Amino acid sequence: MKKTGQSIKFQEKISIASMSSIVGPMEGEGPLKNYFDVVLSDIMNGEDSWEKGEGKITADALALAIKKSGRKREEIDYIICGDLLNQSVSSTYGARDMGIPFFGVFGACSTIGEAMTLGAMLLDGGFAQNILVGASSHFCAAEKQFRFPLELGSQRAPTSSWTVTGCGAAVLSRQGEGPxxxxxxxxxxxxxxxxxxxxxxxxxxxxxxxxxxxxxxxxxxxxxxxxxxxxxxxxxxxxxxxxxxxxxxxxxxxxxxxxxxxxxxxxxxxxxxxxxxxxxxxxxxxxxxxxxxxxxxxxxxxxxxxxxxxxxxxxxxxxxxxxxxxxxxxxxx
Amino acid sequence: MKPNLGSQEYSDLVKRMSPPSNTVVNCLKAFAVGGLICCVGQVIINFLMSAGLSKDDAGMYTSIVLIFAGTLLTGIGVYDKIGEFAGAGSVVPITGFANSVAAPALEFKKEGFVMGMGAKMFIVAGPVLVYGTLTSILVGIVYYIIR
Missing domain, CATH: 3.40.47.40 (Stage V sporulation protein AD)
Known part of the structure; x- marks a missing residue:
């Protein structure tokens, strides 16, 4: 690994062995609809609250990334995952049943970049062979935590943005094909x-x-x-x-x-x-x-x-x- | 850590580049929808008075009807769509107040009826109640003195 200023170049080629994406109904109607692995028809994802729904989306996306990478769960050394909710609950509950050493990270909406960087560093440093990274958010859960109740009749500002519902995950590996x-x-x-x-x-x-x-x-x-x-x-x-x-x-x-x-x-x-x-x-x-x-x-x-x-x-x-x-x-x- | 750009300079840049709210159109929409809600209220009052109620009683029952309507429309997921279109036009009338209580009540039901719905029901309307009550007391005192 070579470091200059804020930047590093990895010595090993860190393969992105697989990536998975699960999104909500609205994202499934957008221009990228054909690219996603799973488009949910139910924004709750079968759970009884938005927060639980996001946790389930995370769990599903993490499992799907492992499956697509062709690796077994036991071969994954670490999970590095984060989300927007307080105490990163979606990531925690999403990874709860996986039995893989877990790092929760928070970088707000930059979380996937933080997770990929840290994962690649761990791999390049020789501390792991395969690392699962992920990040999730949920429109309704984020509105509830950061803004107003959904049913409140308020106007959105022209500069306001729309929180994406979904989870993107990847298996990073010391061995494997590109990218x-x-x-x-x-x-x-x-x-x-x-x-x-x-x-x-x-x-x-x-x-x-x-x-x-x-x-x-x-x-x-x-x-x-x-x-x-x-x-x-x-x-x-x-x-x-x-x-x-x-x-x-x-x-x-x-x-x-x-x-x-x-x-x-x-x-x-x-x-x-x-x-x-x-x-x-x-x-x-x-x-x-x-x-x-x-x-x-x-x-x-x-x-x-x-x-x-x-x-x-x-x-x-x-x-x-x-x-x-x-x-x-x-x-x- | 700050880059080579002052906060004020950047704030001005953001202000120039951000798309503005369309104030004229928003005002017209608010006027139309707000006016419509008031007209509905007036129709109810007139109907109740023609049925023999006094003006005060008719006003009270009209408030009850409008609060019920605002809450019902919130519950079936319509009021937020009216609000997105009308802005202040559907916030200011009493139906908007009903919406501001019903919306958090629905949202926080998952955290239980006591610490969820009960505690969070007034997160939006709470300040209106607190300062509305306070203002009414101050006005009452002033009125008592200058009467």
Missing amino acids: YITGATTGIIVDLGITDVNNMAAAMAPAAVETLRAHFKDYGAKPKDYDLIITGDLGYLGKDIVLRLMGNAGYDLSNNYTDCGIEIFNREKQKTRNGGSGCACSAVTLAGCFFDKLKKCELNKILFVPTGALMSQTSVQQGESIPGIAHAVVIET
Whole structure:
């Protein structure tokens, strides 16, 4: 492993042996519907609460990733998983019956990037052979925890985003076929004083910019070295902010940059305002769409940059601003 | 840690780039739906008065009917759709108050009837009740003095 600044290049080729994606009904009506492994017809996933439903989605997605990798459960050394709910309950209950050593992580909506980075580090360091990573979110459970009750008759702000229901998981391995994780840039916490809970894109975009700048500097790379640069859940506004701030910094992203929050929903038809968000947004978009394109070599080198707003209701009510974070993962075929 | 951009500078940039709320259209929608709810209330009052109730009694029963309607529409999942369209037009009338109590009651039922529904029922309406009551007391005191 070679470290420069915030970035590392792995010595081993860390294979993404499999990825799985389970999504809710609304995501199943979006533009990426054909890419997902499972589209649920019931947002509760057969459980009697949204939180339990999300836990079940996580359990199913983790099990599916193991199955698709062709490995046995006993061959998985660690699970690294996270979600948005307090105490990461979805991940905990999702992994409860698996009997695999477990790390719960929290990076808000950047969690899958954090989990993939840590997993690849553990593998590259020789501490494991196979690691299962995952991240989940649930529209109803997130609304309940972070915003207002679902049935409350309130209008959504034009800058508000729509939390993706689902879970994306992957088996990372020291042995296996591509695509491979070849490097990562771990983000710093960036806070430019945004306090509007209805504008997460504005809170997170500067973090994405900082991580991208650090990545290009550490790697001596340019945006055109990648087939596609993909941020997590900045949506339309966040993408515009990133394009502008990166342009000001001398990096032109206009030809090969997109955001999972834009890709996952049809903004006009599904009325999702600024786009998709939540841990599952980047996780299922990578696991469904972009992983498939990497497998088919339609894409050969991507920079995957999930973004997160590290906020809680309590801290915002106490007048704190909303810090953002973004982790970049280099994936190559 | 902050990048090479001031908070104020960034805040201004975000303000310029964020899509604005369509205030004119929102006001018109709120006026139409809010007005419609009030008209329904007036129809009920007139009906009750024509049936022989006094104006005060008719007003009270009308409130009860509208609160019931707001709660019922919340329960069957319609009021949030009206709210998404009408904004303040369906928040301000008494039906909106009913919605703001019924919605959390439904949502937190899973955590039990005591610590869930009972405790969380007023998370939205609570401030209105607290400061509404407080204001009425202050107004009452002022009225008592200047009467």
